[in-house]
Amino acid sequence: MNPTTPRRTFVKQLGVLTASALAVPTIIPGSALGKNGFVAPSDRINLAFIGAGNQAGNDARGFLDDPRVQITTICDINKESSGYWNGKVAGREFIMKMVDDFYSEKHGKKFKSTKGVLDFREVLEAKNVDAVEVVTPDHWHAIPVLMAAANKKDIYCQKPLTLTVSEGRAMADAVKKYGIVFQTGSQQRSGKEFRRVCELVRNGRIGKLQTVICGLPGGTPDFGKTGHLTETVPVPKDFDYDTWLGPAPEAPYSPSRTHVNYRWNLDYSGGMVTDWGGHHPDIAQWGLGMDHTGPVKIQNPSSVWSDHPVWNTATEFYFECIYENGVKLIVTNEAEQGVTFIGSEGKAWVTRGKYKVTPEKLDDTVISPGEINLYKSDNHYRNFIDCVISREETVAPCEVGHRSITISHLGNIAMMLNRDLEWDPVAERFPNNFAANQFLHRQMREPWGALYRKYLV
Incomplete structure (x- = not known):
């Protein structure tokens, strides 16, 4: 140099x-x-x-x-x-x-x-x-x-x-x-078991894909051990709570609202639906070959919402995403945790560290160089640095991450409205549905809203 x-x-x-x-x-x-x-x-x-x-x-x-x-x-x-x-x-x-x-x-x-x-x-x-x-x-x-x-x-x-x-x-x-x-x-x-299953699915080893089930955790676990601290109290000395709220609506400070438990309040996150929505539905999209698009319909939403004084996200949830090719993706806390791909000739289930293919002989097949070979990354952090140097695209680029978490946002919107919704994955709008489209953006508290708008391209 x-x-x-x-x-x-x-x-x-x-x-x-x-x-x-x-x-x-x-x-x-x-x-x-x-x-x-x-x-x-x-x-x-x-x-x-x-x-x-x-x-x-x-x-x-x-x-x-x-x-x-x-x-x-x-x-x-x-x-x-x-x-x-x-x-x-x-x-x-x-x-x-x-x-x-x-x-x-x-x-x-x-x-x-x-x-x-x-x-x-x-x-x-x-x-x-x-x-x-x-x-x-x-x-x-x-x-x-x-x-x-x-x-x-x-x-x-x-x-x-x-x-x-x-x-x-x-x-x-x-x-x-x-x-x-x-x-x-x-x-x-960047997990080999997820890549393996998605390659089997994408190359037709389980036949024509029919249904995908994403089993996510439910509830609102008290990760921060602050769930009982719901009363308004003075903000700690070395914590800039107003900036922590940032673009979110103004709200009184209580320990249950911040740090790791923020994910149970819709002003800051989307509960387990989005917390795990960046994982299993992301793998579903990968296996479906839908990284740059999404479903065309969200249907049969069902949910139970937290009655905690501060937390208000869904504790139980179920919704179906229908893709243009007819494949149904189910997201629920009622299924075995992981991703299950069901095809006309078999099925494949995968979670962290393990997977299972039925019938077992399907796992003996080798994905040849002429078939679909998915992006190989064995370390998510190193993959990022490799790409900073090479200027190549990472295994989980922004467009892909956006499309994957959109699944969870659509599910939350359908459950909040308690209705089926049509979705246009090209325009990224709900056709002719004013009420649903209002959930696509949140009003940002100033001055942060102005800062956000300043950097829009």
Whole structure:
């Protein structure tokens, strides 16, 4: 690397060489990274985290193992507190310490790697940040993603990708316009068992596909151990609650509303329907070959909704998605967890770490090079970095993530209205249905609404 060449230019130059040699992104061998796999600091990808909750900790560990990455910035409006997964502690200072401790142990001396930031806009305007992970609550995905794309930052964004359908369309359009490498955190696409089953289905091993069943968890589990803390209380000293609400409606503070339990309130998320909707329905779309489209009808919605003082998402749910080719996709909490593909000659069920094909002999078949060979990724984090370097598309790009989570949004809308709905996957509208179309976007609280509109493309 020429000392005068900016890191991002170097990465793109390297990508030209990589892309010319490889048909699809693969993990770069250590020999290409220098002696013993060492990557010079000037060549590493500087990665910033926007969000420092429990998932940020999980993802940071995934990126720390990659020598091509340097985590340099942790941004969150909460300094540090409990209320995250299983009631444990997380927050800006907590994740910063975790990252610094990793690098200190790696280098054998005290190592200060990360900068703590409260305002995500500072991160997105920083010239020395190459890529960002947006790992905030769902209602806070769209604005940072639009701004990151406009500032030419590559993006890893956690699932569920958006709060609404229109936000997903805006994000996908911005990523496309600015040529951004984007990875949706639907990591099951990097699982060999999911790829295997989807290849069997796509290549007709179970015959003509008829029905797909996505079994998701139900309920509103008290992940943060704060479900009983529903009364309005003073906001903690080191927590900027007003910014945490951001574009969502103003609401009194209670511990049950924030951190990991935010997902049980429709102002910030969509309950289990969207929380797991970024996983199993995503695999259903992959197996269906419908990554860039969607169903044409949502029917037979049925649901039970939480009666908690703060939480209001569906605890029990069922809806059917009908595709133009006649295949029916069922999403429910009443089925075995995982994805079941049912065809005219057999069926295949898959969940994390295992799968089963019936009849068993179907699993003995080999997918030949001339058949449909799906994108192979064995590590979701490395796949993102591979593509930042190669400038190739990731295994879970923005358009795909948007189309997958749209399934869950459509189901929630049908269940809230308690009616069947026609859907146009090209226009991404409900034909001649004013009431349903009102749910495609949420009114954003100012000044965040203006900021969102500023970055629409």
